Amino acid sequence: MEEGKMKMTGDRDTCFEREECESFIFEKRREEEEESTQEEAEGSSGRRYGAEEKQEEERMGSLDLTDPRISSGRTAGARTRLTPDAVINLDHGDPTMFEAFWRENGDKSTIVIPGWQTMSYFSDVGNVCWFLEPEFAEEIKKLHRLVGNAETRGRHVVVGTGSTQLFQAALYALSPPEAAEPMSVVCAVPYYSSYPLITDFLKSGLYKWGGDACTFKSDTPYIEMVTSPNNPDGHIRQSVINMEGGKTVHDLAYYWPQYTPITEPADHDIMLFTVSKSTGHAGIRIGWALVKDSEVAKKMTKFIEVNTIGVSKDSQLRSANILRTVREGHEASLGGETDKFFDFGRRLMTERWNKLREVVKHSSIFSLPEFPLDYCNFVGDMCTSNPAFAWLKCEGEVKDCEALLKSHKILTRSGKNFGEDPKYVRISMLDRDEVFALFIERLSNIN
Ligand SMILES: Cc1ncc(COP(=O)(O)O)c(C=O)c1O
8 A cells, every 4th residue: 555645644733732732831831930940850859950951941941842852753754763861752642652553554554545535524414413424433333342441322423623622512512502600611630731721712601610620619500521541640530529500521532441441331421532542643633422412412513513614534534444453453363462452552551551660669759649450341351550641749858740850851741730739740651662761761760
């Protein structure tokens, strides 16, 4: 198959991950805090900055991702070559770790789309979600059936430009249009740092960010985001508020076997999934929602219609093909890990978590969350969680874990972005092998 024909998302300036945008916003705040955090970092790591390092700090402040000395997913297509002093960027959840699997399975997942195809706005005019490619809808249902992680019977599938768009579509669909006050959107701390940003970005009259669900006291209507496994801490979650007039949206981006035991098919009113985290294809920008209520599905569809007049068909067809490749790899009775995506993902995540836990075990500074063993129906055995992010805590005197790691050329995201203490940081576990190895080496040298 001629790979060149599928160059749809290759342009480095058109493909921009949600969390990258987010990090630029946070970088502004970081610049303001730079001086004070730098002082703390110097104190806690016991090292001083020279003029050259100061200059480098300033560069990092603007996070120029084209800088070859900062590792980033934009090097996709060519394997990263890191210099020993490279800044490693584990701030984003960019899932480049899975590239190795798709390199092996490139032929099976390659498609060619001739110039005359996918020209119409419409995909399936009889369906509630009229821009959903039927082939993609079928593959979504088949993959959920295979993995056993979500109930699809009696559900509408709504496709979005990433689950980021579906989150916004859900907020629109669940907020009463004529309410006197905007609906509060809440989530238990620590919550995914994009929720408050997206919710308040356009200062909507329909909804507003309401903060920590655990301390939400108002008796007014609300939307609770339930992220399970949770970003950033990896724990399995249930809704924490149960009040009249409340709505829940389950963000199940990480409810896949490489990250957590699949204990039952999730069965909620609105469930969000994304190819970014399920197969690692963040650049395709495709997510899907499984929605019980027809009226809610219609309103979500309306939001996307008004927002972007549908969702790229090319991306949907490519996603269908990728989900099919995953499913067929697991259905084949022969073949090893090279064909079975979730086996590959589970092995790599387990190896990485074991390495990280080993370093943390011998450290007097850091700690990590623990996860219980549970029976995974997909694997057919007891398994533990290997989350996409490490929620690392600095114990003792260190007040600002992000600043400490930054002084060792490791970029992470501070706990304060997740409604938590800056003693915590979120670290991506999904980068390429070379970056992860350098991270482990550097972490083990921080005493
Ligand atoms: C919990 C959660 N939901 C949604 C998203 C965004 O997914 P997408 O790339 O499909 O917009 C992320 C990305 O990091 C996430 O962690």
